[in-house]
Amino acid sequence: MQSFDLVRAADRSAAVAAGAASPTAQQGASVRFLAGGTTLVDLMKLGVEHPDRVVDINRLGLADIRKESNGDLLVGATARNSDLAHHPLVRAEYAALSQAILSGASTQLRNAATTAGNLLQRTRCVYFRDPASACNKRRPGSGCPAISGANRMLAILGTSDACIASHPSDMAVAMLAYDAVVHVECVSGGRQIPLAHLYVLPQERPDIETVLAPGDLITHVTLPPPPAGERSVYLKLRDRASYEFALVSAAVAVTLSDGVIKSARFALGGVGTRPWRVGAAERALLGRAPGEALFRKAADICLEGARPQSRNGFKVELAKRCIVHAFKQVTH
């Protein structure tokens, strides 16, 4: 691991000032915020991340989980994944979020990992994690061995000729379905970023993964109140029954009224370069009676444009079946 200076930020503005000294907030940042460390320390050991300065943000009072006066659920940036998954408000009103978190990693990791860290965790692509390999995300222009290599776990949606890395988070998939908003404190004050706009597609520059700039400190995430009577589920399909990343996953939330679908929100994990949500696929469900053929139609729309690689063509059909099965579970 490369040496670094440790900084214990006294308050949020000090953390923002420290972060702003980095030329980038993306791959290769010279300043990194340390929360749970489950991604950062791992990648620093591998040599994938090599900040000169690490800013400990664990004592900034960002760990709250509470209902705000407007009905939003506020989730602090350093709230631990375990605390979020087991929170009574989350279990009651955002079941798919609780299920998504508990379907990922191990208890030890969830006890350390945080909200913002989970959102910003990095791909598990083996070439990205191996500094001896070429990787356009780690070293732009060096090539992508995954495209003709070990790509079974990788993305079929949102890919480019430069990168097919899948986004690894379960939590972010559920949060995307729940219309989460990311709140950022920055040098110029603060701003809100809908989670749907946080991640950028790899295109020619897969080293740029988010719209975050140097000094941007995620302080919390908010989830709007769910529509009355909404039922939701997170369905994760994987090679092992526990402690494994998704081949395909779906967070699905639906309300029914008079036998027809009144609202539908769903997002996919394991298949996209970012958590994947398609508005047209949701709109195709509205006002119609739930049924397998209808769910299949929404799934077809959601997977439009899928570009399978040499070893992950199975994900197209698997994703469609995952969507159909999840919808059947919440509408039966």
Next chain:
Amino acid sequence: MSSIENASTPVGQPDGRIALNLKVNGEMRAVSIDPRMTLLDCLREVLRLTGTKKGCDQGQCGACTVHIGGRRVNSCLALAVAHEGEDIVTIEGLGAPGRLHPMQAAFLEHDAYQCGYCTSGQIMSAVALLREPCAASDDDVREYMSGNICRCGAYPNIIKAIQQVRRTQSGGA
């Protein structure tokens, strides 16, 4: 002793080391370490508490499991400098020969190990699990224990040991 400083000033001494006080098994221990040092390496190499094991060193195997603030974490992914003053408990703080923790006794009784390398991590996870919202079935326990790998495959006996302690505790509560 290091202090909490403004973000403009890195914590540390000219040689790059940081002086801090770690609370391990109820005792305050003063150490002076490189900020890169994981809690795992600090426990083993500086404090000589070698009951906590290094397996994968990547947060995957669970051999390094310790409790921080009563919760189990992988000490290989924790930087020691980030845990000053927090309550850290290792296998050495759980019990000792002659006064074993009930979970340690149950692991002995059920022969819940073979080579023993993963055992301290298994026991630290199992003890934490007693305080977690883990349901009663063997499957639930397996799910909650999936962060601890046993290359010898002692899983059936590990589950038996944990379930015995759980039954005793819930019966006695």
